[in-house]
Amino acid sequence: MAYDRILKLTVIPAISLFIFSLVATVLTxxxxxxxxxxxxxxxxxxxxxxxxxxxxxxxxIEYTTxxxxxxxxxxxxxxxxxxxxxxxxxxxxxxxxxxxxQKNRIVxxxxxxxxxxxxxxxxxxxxxILHFTGxxxxxxxxxxxxxxxxxxxxxxxxxxxxxxxxxxxxxxxxAVEQDGRVYPGIACSxxxxxxxxxxxLAVNALVLGVMFASxxxxxxxxxxx
Numbered sequence: 326m327a328y329d330r331i332l333k334l335t336v337i338p339a340i341s342l343f344i345f346s347l348v349a350t351v352l353t354x355x356x357x358x359x360x361x362x363x364x365x366x367x368x369x370x371x372x373x374x375x376x377x378x379x380x381x382x383x384x385x386i387e388y389t390t391x392x393x394x395x396x397x398x399x400x401x402x403x404x405x406x407x408x409x410x411x412x413x414x415x416x417x418x419x420x421x422x423x424x425x426x427q428k429n430r431i432v433x434x435x436x437x438x439x440x441x442x443x444x445x446x447x448x449x450x451x452x453x454i455l456h457f458t459g460x461x462x463x464x465x466x467x468x469x470x471x472x473x474x475x476x477x478x479x480x481x482x483x484x485x486x487x488x489x490x491x492x493x494x495x496x497x498x499x500a501v502e503q504d505g506r507v508y509p510g511i512a513c514s515x516x517x518x519x520x521x522x523x524x525x526l527a528v529n530a531l532v533l534g535v536m537f538a539s540x541x542x543x544x545x546x547x548x549x550x
Contacts (some may be wrong), residue, residue, distance in 0.1 A: 328543035331536055336414045338533040342445070343407025345529060349522045350400030356515040357393060360486045360494075364508035368497045383479040386494065392459050392485045395452035396519050402448050403526050406441035410533050413438040417540070425548055435541040442534030449527035456520045459485040465492040487516035 360366075366386040373379055413434040421427070461468035467484035482493065490512035498509050 328540040328547070331540040331543070332414065332417055335410065335533060335536045335540070338529045338536065339407050339410030339414060342403050342410065342442075342526065342529040342533060345522060345525050346400045346403025346407060346445075349396060349519050349526065350404065352515040352519050352522075353393060353396045353400060356486055356490070356512045356519070359508050359512040359515075360388060360490060364490070364494055364512060365498050368494075370497060380478065384493070384497070385479060385481050386489050387481060387483045388486050388489065389459055389483055392452065392455045392487065392520075395448065395455045396523070399445060399448035399452045399523060399526055402441065402445045403530065406438070406445045406530055406533065409441045410438050410537070413537060428545070428548060431541055431544055435537050438537040439534045442530040442537075445530035446527045446534075449523040449530070452523045453520065456485065456487065456523075460488060465489075467493065485516075486512060487520060490516060 368384045368386070370382045370384055371379060372382050416434050417431060460466045461483065463469045463482070465482070465484070466488040467482040469483075470481045472479055472481065482489070484493065490509045494509035495513055498506055
């Protein structure tokens with residue numbers, strides 16, 4: 326039967342969605358730890374002003390959270406959708422389901438998989454959008470504020486973890502902190518990978534939902550006959 330061939334193949338996007346979601350979540354958590362606890366967030370920089378005077382600017386990095394939070398949400402939902410998809414695949418392959426009184430069981434597992442898959446698609450798209458809308462207007466893609474008093478000057482920079490790790494920190498931590506110079510590069514690679522992995526999550530989830538909906542539609546036609 327046509328629906329049976331589709332149903333057998335649904336296990337592939339279900340498992341791949343779970344794996345991709347797990348990898349994305351682990352990478353996000355690791356980059357979070359690196360940027361918050363291992364890499365420097367206070368960087369003293371020596372600058373020369375227009376009058377030729379040398380002065381120190383203490384730069385403090387503050388991380389904006391929406392892009393990071395959204396990747397955690399999409400990854401968690403992807404894990405759930407992968408598990409639900411696998412359970413739906415296992416339950417809907419049970420023998421004796423192609424009868425009228427089993428219709429509710431088919432509908433339940435199909436809806437469960439389609440709803441969780443749809444949530445992953447929405448959250449992954451939102452995550453990609455937040456990664457791009459989180460850019461600021463300074464030279465590094467952050468939002469900056471300069472504060473002064475009589476004896477010192479310091480700059481607050483509000484950045485996403487990806488922008489900070491791939492831009493300001495990658496440039497300046499290497500110059501001032503030898504022990505921690507590898508951390509921005511690692512965090513940059515991980516956050517960039519996770520950003521583009523949202524496309525994989527969305528595509529996998531969309532395929533999973535469409536396949537379950539397609540097999541259910543064909544199955545319902547068979548039951549009515």
